[in-house]
Amino acid sequence: MNNRLKVLxxxxxxxxxHLAEQLGVSRQTINALETGRxxxxxxxxxxIAKLFALPIEAIFISD
Numbered sequence: 576m577n578n579r580l581k582v583l584x585x586x587x588x589x590x591x592x593h594l595a596e597q598l599g600v601s602r603q604t605i606n607a608l609e610t611g612r613x614x615x616x617x618x619x620x621x622x623i624a625k626l627f628a629l630p631i632e633a634i635f636i637s638d
């Protein structure tokens with residue numbers, strides 16, 4: 576699953592560590608999400624969408 580997480584994070588000038596802290600996950604989880612090695616659980620996807628104030632569909636793109 577592709578996503579716009581890296582772009583959205585960069586637009587806000589947030590580090591991976593800052594985003595991880597906001598979401599209650601590790602920086603490694605953010606890195607894995609951004610590189611497509613990990614698909615988020617539904618609760619995590621909802622937390623990400625809420626944090627960025629966007630619908631899930633605007634962040635995560637299924638192939």
